[in-house]
Amino acid sequence: MVSYTSIQILPETREELSHLKSSPRETYDELIKKLIELIPEGDEEGTYKDEFKVGLLNAKLDAIKGRTYSLSDVKKSLGLNK
Structure with a gap:
């Protein structure tokens, strides 16, 4: 019986x-x-831990919701614009 x-x-x-x-x-x-x-379950190096899977999902949600920074923005904030 299914529960x-x-x-x-x-x-x-x-x-x-x-x-x-x-x-x-x-x-x-x-x-x-x-x-x-x-x-994703893992890659050629092995199976992902649950914490990593959660991190991947959160990163995807951040990207979808626009909560990311471009590489040029990161370089600018770190003073690496040369």
Whole structure:
């Protein structure tokens, strides 16, 4: 028998997730599993640790939300503009 649990998310989060569904009949469990599959497991050097995976996801979110600096901005802030 399959056992389910519930999770608490904000209504806004549920709304965002609903827009990611590939069909109205897709369950949130199926959607979350697909999102988890997007996380890379590792590379030719080995498997990534969970902390590194979280860091990758946070970096992707930062890039998507524009919370990044260009190389020229970093050079300027470090006084390396030559």
